Amino acid sequence: MQNDPLSLDEIVRYIDAKSADFCDLSDRIWAIPELAFEEYRSASEQIEMLEREGFRIIKNVGGLPTAFLAEYGARGPVIGILGEFDALPGLSQISGAIEHAPATKGAAGHGCGHNLLGAGSALAAAALKDAMAAHEIPGTVRYYGCPAEEAGGGKTYMTRAGVFDDLDVALCWHPHVVNEVHSTSSLAAIGVYFRFRGRATHAAASPHIGRSALDAVELMNVGVNYMREHMPSDARVHYAVTNTGGDAPNVVQAYAESIYSIRSPHLRDAQQLLERVKKIAQGAALMTETAVEVQIAGGSANILPNRVLQEIMFENMRRIGPPAFEEADYSFAKKLRDLTLSDEDALASIAPRDTSLKSMILHDGVLPLPMHEEVEMSTTDVGDVSWVVPTAQCHTACFAIGTAFHTWQMVTQGTLSAAHKGMILAARTLAATAADCLRNPAIIARAKAELKERIGSQTYVCPIPPDVRPEDLRKKPA
Numbered sequence: 001m002q003n004d005p006l007s008l009d010e011i012v013r014y015i016d017a018k019s020a021d022f023c024d025l026s027d028r029i030w031a032i033p034e035l036a037f038e039e040y041r042s043a044s045e046q047i048e049m050l051e052r053e054g055f056r057i058i059k060n061v062g063g064l065p066t067a068f069l070a071e072y073g074a075r076g077p078v079i080g081i082l083g084e085f086d087a088l089p090g091l092s093q094i095s096g097a098i099e100h101a102p103a104t105k106g107a108a109g110h111g112c113g114h115n116l117l118g119a120g121s122a123l124a125a126a127a128l129k130d131a132m133a134a135h136e137i138p139g140t141v142r143y144y145g146c147p148a149e150e151a152g153g154g155k156t157y158m159t160r161a162g163v164f165d166d167l168d169v170a171l172c173w174h175p176h177v178v179n180e181v182h183s184t185s186s187l188a189a190i191g192v193y194f195r196f197r198g199r200a201t202h203a204a205a206s207p208h209i210g211r212s213a214l215d216a217v218e219l220m221n222v223g224v225n226y227m228r229e230h231m232p233s234d235a236r237v238h239y240a241v242t243n244t245g246g247d248a249p250n251v252v253q254a255y256a257e258s259i260y261s262i263r264s265p266h267l268r269d270a271q272q273l274l275e276r277v278k279k280i281a282q283g284a285a286l287m288t289e290t291a292v293e294v295q296i297a298g299g300s301a302n303i304l305p306n307r308v309l310q311e312i313m314f315e316n317m318r319r320i321g322p323p324a325f326e327e328a329d330y331s332f333a334k335k336l337r338d339l340t341l342s343d344e345d346a347l348a349s350i351a352p353r354d355t356s357l358k359s360m361i362l363h364d365g366v367l368p369l370p371m372h373e374e375v376e377m378s379t380t381d382v383g384d385v386s387w388v389v390p391t392a393q394c395h396t397a398c399f400a401i402g403t404a405f406h407t408w409q410m411v412t413q414g415t416l417s418a419a420h421k422g423m424i425l426a427a428r429t430l431a432a433t434a435a436d437c438l439r440n441p442a443i444i445a446r447a448k449a450e451l452k453e454r455i456g457s458q459t460y461v462c463p464i465p466p467d468v469r470p471e472d473l474r475k476k477p478a
Helices: 008-030 040-052 114-135 154-160 213-230 267-288 307-320 327-340 343-350 355-359 382-386 408-412 417-439 441-455
Strands: 056-059 068-074 078-084 139-146 169-176 180-182 188-197 236-243 255-264 291-300 391-397
Touching: 008 040, 008 114, 008 307, 008 417, 040 056, 040 068, 040 114, 040 139, 068 114, 078 114, 078 417, 114 139, 114 169, 114 417, 139 154, 154 291, 154 382, 169 307, 169 382, 169 417, 180 307, 188 213, 188 267, 213 236, 213 255, 213 267, 255 267, 267 291, 307 391, 307 417, 307 441, 327 408, 327 417, 343 355, 382 391, 391 417, 417 441
Parallel strands: 078 139, 078 169, 169 391
Antiparallel strands: 056 068, 068 139, 180 391, 188 255, 188 291, 236 255
């Protein structure tokens, strides 16, 4: 098998030949964290690298300025590898610090490892391209630069625009604390702004004239709290007050705003729950004699797992084996764990996986592929892609067990050796799985048949209405 075209050994060699350059790319993106739909420098770094690798670049994909597509090849199957590069607000952190130490106070940081995610996926695409070129293998490999996974649902907009429609297979990964093939579904989610408008007045001299928008925000929250008792137990509704109407208590607030995230294991159920939340908002407006405007802020469908692709991906990860962590990797992870992370953190980071893992510092194995499908209580816009093309995802151990997502502890580990090792495992697994699909079109046929059977009579309805654009959400209300 050593000299077979696109063999696992050959794919690994191509990955390893490029890994140092793409680890550097990951570190550069870590150093310039950018928020949703504002990832101009991060996208440019990836585009420049992939242009040098010989990919054709298409920019402004799906009408999103920071979305792009890098393509190589022609004819044959079309394999998509998905990448992300957006950061999170307020998570700036000095690399390798054991304590909370913002590099720039109040600035963004890569608290979900998307610097690794995008660079690792791009590495997989570049290595696969070289292997295909060496053996003149027909087929097309595409790297999708996808913005705004954390807030806004970049892939949801891209799915709505049809940019994944001609793919045969979509593959992706996410940095994690364990090595596994992601076998669970996820929660569908819809983000919604509720903007209330009332009438300002002097709160003491003429309170009877005022109509408080802040009262409406508070009453809506009370109503949603009562609704929680009467909604499915696996659904979730969260909120934040994004505008209280000002700081002066002697002024009746004429404007106030909140944003809600409504989640359910099935998109149609989340959409039904949204209609109930809208009625509560209307009731709050009625009680306070204010007006309410509802604006969708983003959304994602639930993931449709594809067992055919999962089994191929798992076999590749098993054969490649876990990252070869070194003593320095364990030493830093242990110090971070001892000083800042608890046993409760360790359990939460691996739930609902094998609880014996909580005693580990770094995961140096590969978890078995579960026999039964479960729902993970999180959301990703990969879900939308999975409704239109067979999709598979893996996780690799880039961080110490006990590290929570969206924390400074994750940011501080994002450029370290252990993170790079996990990223390289992901790139090897993605490229090997894509190579199997190119070598054996029957895999693609079976994966498509499974997706068709799974969808049945359902149809994908994008949770973001066709008239909503990302730029609309950044406009300040008049």
